[in-house]
Amino acid sequence: xxNRIDNRTGKRIAxxxxxxxxxxATGALAGGALLLGERVGAQQHDHSQHLPxxxxxxxxxxxxxxxxxxxxxxLQPGESGKDYKPVVVPxxxxxxxxxVDGVKVFHLVAEEVEHEFAPGLKAICWGYNGGVHGPxxxxxxxxxxxxxxxxxxAAPTTVHWHGVLLPSGMDGVGGLSQRSIxxxxxxxxxxxxxxxxxxxxxxxxxxxxxMGLGLTGLFVIHPRTPATPPPDRDFAILLHEWAIPVGxxxxxxxxxxxxxxxxxxxxxxxxxxxxxxxxxxxxxxxxGNLSAMSHHPIHLHGYxxxxxxxxxxxxxxxxxxxxxxxxxxxGSTRTVEFTADNPGDWAMHCHMTHHVMNQMGHGLPNMIGVxxxxxxxxxxxxxxxxxxxxxxxxxxxxxMTEMGMKIPPNSIPMLGGAGPYDEITMGxxxxxxxxxxxxxxxxYNTDPGWYxxxxxxxxxxxxxxxxxxxxxxxxxxxAPRADAAAMRSWQQAAPTQPHAPAGTHxxxxx
Ligand SMILES: [Cu+2]
Numbered sequence: 001x002x003n004r005i006d007n008r009t010g011k012r013i014a015x016x017x018x019x020x021x022x023x024x025a026t027g028a029l030a031g032g033a034l035l036l037g038e039r040v041g042a043q044q045h046d047h048s049q050h051l052p053x054x055x056x057x058x059x060x061x062x063x064x065x066x067x068x069x070x071x072x073x074x075l076q077p078g079e080s081g082k083d084y085k086p087v088v089v090p091x092x093x094x095x096x097x098x099x100v101d102g103v104k105v106f107h108l109v110a111e112e113v114e115h116e117f118a119p120g121l122k123a124i125c126w127g128y129n130g131g132v133h134g135p136x137x138x139x140x141x142x143x144x145x146x147x148x149x150x151x152x153x154a155a156p157t158t159v160h161w162h163g164v165l166l167p168s169g170m171d172g173v174g175g176l177s178q179r180s181i182x183x184x185x186x187x188x189x190x191x192x193x194x195x196x197x198x199x200x201x202x203x204x205x206x207x208x209x210x211m212g213l214g215l216t217g218l219f220v221i222h223p224r225t226p227a228t229p230p231p232d233r234d235f236a237i238l239l240h241e242w243a244i245p246v247g248x249x250x251x252x253x254x255x256x257x258x259x260x261x262x263x264x265x266x267x268x269x270x271x272x273x274x275x276x277x278x279x280x281x282x283x284x285x286x287x288g289n290l291s292a293m294s295h296h297p298i299h300l301h302g303y304x305x306x307x308x309x310x311x312x313x314x315x316x317x318x319x320x321x322x323x324x325x326x327x328x329x330x331g332s333t334r335t336v337e338f339t340a341d342n343p344g345d346w347a348m349h350c351h352m353t354h355h356v357m358n359q360m361g362h363g364l365p366n367m368i369g370v371x372x373x374x375x376x377x378x379x380x381x382x383x384x385x386x387x388x389x390x391x392x393x394x395x396x397x398x399x400m401t402e403m404g405m406k407i408p409p410n411s412i413p414m415l416g417g418a419g420p421y422d423e424i425t426m427g428x429x430x431x432x433x434x435x436x437x438x439x440x441x442x443x444y445n446t447d448p449g450w451y452x453x454x455x456x457x458x459x460x461x462x463x464x465x466x467x468x469x470x471x472x473x474x475x476x477x478x479a480p481r482a483d484a485a486a487m488r489s490w491q492q493a494a495p496t497q498p499h500a501p502a503g504t505h506x507x508x509x510x
Contacts, residue, residue, distance in 0.1 A: 075224065077104055078140025084222035087138060087236040087286070088444075090273040090431070091265040095135035103144045103190070106137060108159065110181075110203070110215060111152040117242070117261055118271030118358070118427075121412040124250050125266075126153060126213035132266045133290075134201065134217030136236050141196040141224040147189045149181060156180035159189065160204035161219060162331070163311040166191040174205035181205075196223040198236070198286040198333040199311055208292070212253030214266065216240065216290040218333075227314070231337065232281035233444070237264050239298075239328060239350075239429065241291040246359050246411045256293060262355040262428035269356070269430035270417025275348070276444050277340045279437045284308075285348075287326065288333040296355065296429060299325040300336075302346040309335035325351055340435045345420075345451040350429035358412050358427035420450035 077099055080086050086094060097104040113127040128134030139145055149159050158180050160172035170191045174180040181187045199219040203210035218236050240263045243255030251261075264272050277283050288311075289296055306320040311333040328334045349356050417424045436448050462472070472478050 075142030077102060077143050078222065078224065083140050083224070084138075085230045085234060087136060087220050087234045088275075089136050089218075089236050089265065090275060091267045091271070092133070092236075092238075093131070093135045094138050095129065097139075097145075100146070103146045104139055106145060106147045107150070108134060108147060109150045109152055110157050110159075113214070115214070115266060116271070117244075117263060117266065118268045118412050121244070121261070121268070121358075121410060122249065123242075123244050123410075126210060126215050128215065128217060132214040133238055133240070134215070136217065137201065137219045138222070139193055139220075140222045141193055143221075144192045145190065148186055149189065150186040151181040151183050154183055155210070156182050156205055157203050157210060157215065158187075158205045159201050161189070161191075161199065161201050163197065163199035163333070164191070164193070164219065164221075165195050172201075172204050193221050195313065196221045197309060197311060197313055198288060198335050200238070200288050200290060200333065202290055209253040211290060212242075212255075212292055213251055214240070218286070218288050220286065229282075231284040233275070233277045233340075234284045234286070235275055236286045237288070237431075238266075239264060239287065239289040239291055239296050240266060241294055241355075244359065247409065249410060253292075259292070259294065260357075260359045262294075262296075262350060262357075264429055264431055268358050268412070268428050269349075269426055270424070272431040274432040274434045274447065276434050276436075276441070276446075276448065278441050278444075279340060279343045279435055281340045281435075282337065283340050284335060284337045286333060286335045287328050289328040289330050291330055293330065294352070294355065295327055295329040296350040297325045297327045297352065298334075298348065298429075299351045300338075300346065300348045300433065302342045302344055302433075302435075303338045303340075305336040305338035307334055308337045309333075340433075343435045343437055343451065344453070346433040346435065347426070348431050348433050349426060356426045356428045356430045 078084055095106055095108070097106045099105070108128045109130075110126065110128055111130070113125055113130060113132050114122055115125045115127065115132040116122045125132045137145075137147070147159070149157075151157050156174065158172045158174040158178060161170070169177055170189050171177040172189070178187070197220075199221065201217050201219050203215035216238060218238050220236060222230075241259035242261040242263065243252040243259050244250075244261050245252065261268050267273070275283075275285070285300075285305075286309075287298055304322045304324055305326070306322055307326055308315055308320055323336070326334045326336050412427070417426070434448055434451065436451070441448050462474070466472075467474055
């Protein structure tokens, strides 16, 4: 029984005898290396006429899939710049490896890390190799990887390779697939990569605590022979959520609902690094979600994209549907692609409005419509008790810092980053896609600043001339008002005779 899954259909692949032609094609892709050992010798006769066309195509597209999980792969280790274009990790990094006898050797160190979520807010988290989250592990289908994991935490841990097809004993579930890694121990994981896609890794020991404190990362496997040319920009973003009460310095992993720091690659806006692309670039954004409890609908402005992959593999082109928002459920990845043909500064954010706030206070009475801002007003008095208190809906939440609102040490305003026109009234899971014409972008690593809209393409106060010419009065008197008849609550027709027994409706005729 085969455990291999068809990347395109998601269906289990029946074990299929290889034809000589397939073996030759595979061998050529593998640089002449013999890939399948004994299995090839055992299948000398040609079964190709019995093969479903799909299986044959799959083997050619995806030679590593024909390798069994256990024997070492003989493909040459994939090289950056030759076999793949590396992903871009905003606010993060990719884990370097060392080659030992053709195996890519990585070393992860689980440890306590002081992490800055945004300027002004730090907390003690658990991460890997000095950062939160762990670095992106990046490799190529057909590579063999050997990953050492050193535990420098005070608690046992493991690493689970989420979505990776591997032998059961390498799956990293504490107690089930291995014994847990005790503090001070270093474990070795090793497996060939027989698939491609955007996968993840995370602790699978006391998950609620350890993932809640940050022990998570992305695992990107590039295809050995991509079906489409690689994109110009290939971003990798991991979503997470944290409960960090104002003034505290450790995330609370026991929290179940009231997460107050929502992050992309462990940064809350305004700490998120923008995604910088050239106009015309083909852009891929890989988004994983290892939040505790929340699915995140990530919305991109200015574009329609296609959802091209999940962590289960590539979605066949006929099944890719256009979207402006991609829902990334907990424990999943979604990959979207589009051509960046529309220059500008475009918001990309979770569309749950509480997920674009920072350290938001909940459970407060609704004071919208009450004037609380006057000298010695209610806000001042409440703030004496609750330093982060501010009544919503008074000033559109702008100027939280300008108005001299004092915030407690080690905390950040609920929202607000400096923008070109005003404060940007967003926080949390929010970042900016900056698309610039090639002549306005020296390189991808330099922030090009704010976008300057061409004349006539910026929303601004209407001139008197424009008001007059269009028949608009600025006192709103010229605006159509809601149609009272159309907006009326529906009234069901009253019965003509209340509760009359059946057959007694004397006035009803057919
Ligand atoms: Cu969200």
